[in-house]
Amino acid sequence: MKIGFIGLGIMGNFMALNLLKNGVALNVYNRTKEKSKEHIKKGATFLDSPKDVAKKSDIIIIMLSDSKAVSNITDGDYGLLEGLDGEKTIINMSTIEPDYSVALFEKIKIKSPASLFLEAPVIGSKIPAKEGTLIILAAGDKKAYDLLIDYFNMMGKRVMYLGGIPKASYLKIINNQIMGITMGALAEGLNLSKKIGLDDNVIYDIVNSGAFANQMFQLKGKNIIENNYETNFPYKHMQKDLDFAVKLSGEFKVFSPLTSAINNSYILGYDEFKDEDMCAIYKSLTFKK
Template identity: 40%
Template sequence: MARIGFLGLGIMGRAMAANLIKAGFEVTVWNRSAEKCAPLVAQGAKQGATPREVAASCDFTIAMLADPAAARETVFGAEGVLAGIGEGRGYIDMSTVDDATAREIAAAIAGHGGRFLEAPVSGTKKPAEEGTLVILAAGDESLYEEAGAAFDKLGKKRVFLGEVGQGARMKLVVNMIMGSMMVALSEGLALGLKGNLDGAQILDVIEAGAMACPMFKGKGPMLLQDDATTSFPLKHMQKDLRLALALSEELGQSLQAASAANEVFKRANIAGHGDDDIAAVYRVVK
């Protein structure tokens, strides 16, 4: 089995790395806060001291990081991936970043003799734990094939989208729609409750019709119960909306609903809900 590095052990990363360990892969983990490695080491992982060390010792290394800044630092830092890549080893960035960041990292990895694949995922904490993510890959197709067995332990579906940047674009489109839907659900429930409708009945009616979807089924009760237990941090959704709007500027596409949704998420972030779940957007809507 492949020797796999895993960088970034946040809500998503630690669940994903755990699934690879359970599947029998030899996994070496690293996290900026080193103490987060301990539970995975207890499950059988090795611990790397730096991204450079991990990349140099593994067949391919996966990163699951918070944002473009973290993605760049992990690659370009003094003890970053770039210093350890080479000899055909692979680097797979599963973080949600903009397409320009993905292309910048891809060029640097290739320039040092490595192979690069972007593979952002659609899904939050529970799908990460269950291994039912949707993996949106683009870049080096040989690395995509080599990582296939690992991807199949992380997700229920994987697609190859071609050249680097297309994975990032697909992920931003998906999350832009998700963010807009969360605002719409929040506004619908807020309006209905003020109109003396029963919140559970609103959700039942939605579930019975054309708008039924797993997200509404999962998040709807959280809104009604004021439960913002984090599976997808609100600040990360706002970041993704911001990146989608930047892409719209680049491509000349108007995004009126997404622009409005971004302002709602921005208000929630400013109000101190950034580390709460995206369900906390309801707190500023109502």
């Protein structure tokens, strides 16, 4: 079974390396070819287009930033869709709009009716991707899920099948809606405490001792206090996912004022901080004063 992996960014890089570590035969493609050096060294074959990846692989995994990036690799003369023939299995692990996921599924079925499709967005950031401890949420063709389960287990510690598309996209967006609001709460609290002149270490200790203490407060709180904004989960992807949550709330006529407020705060600092970690929302709040 040959796997094609498209997208070697923060997450895709480690996910592909974990497949290689487990002896999987891998074709890779990334817009910026330099990012595939390590994979080639470990036995992967770099192919020059997504079309080639589709032609020469049985299973094709996509891990890109957003739906614009996904259409960039699926469409056009050298796109993935052009290379589909027979029964191929396509898995999109990028976080994209639920509507776009459905549209992608339909495009694939029109071009290649025998092909199977799964959406499989992930929970967990750079370290879980590196350690192979992601949580993988899958929806779509059950046959594809059964085929992929062993490969998912090489990249994640927990895999869930949720039924039809776009249930996994919905769940992923709601997870990040909660995460974004929580991140915003921490950033605002730390900002106010700093302005008042409280000791950073005392507020950190208290927040992490109370009933709502959580891993994100520990990791991101520490990073903010140490002025460390090295990118794990990019600010721009957090804003993208909050935007999806705002749109989803509108579509389902749900009142989500906190989601809109935190999304707007992310938008305010977007140009300045988009490539830093999502915890740079703290700088975005202080920067706007």
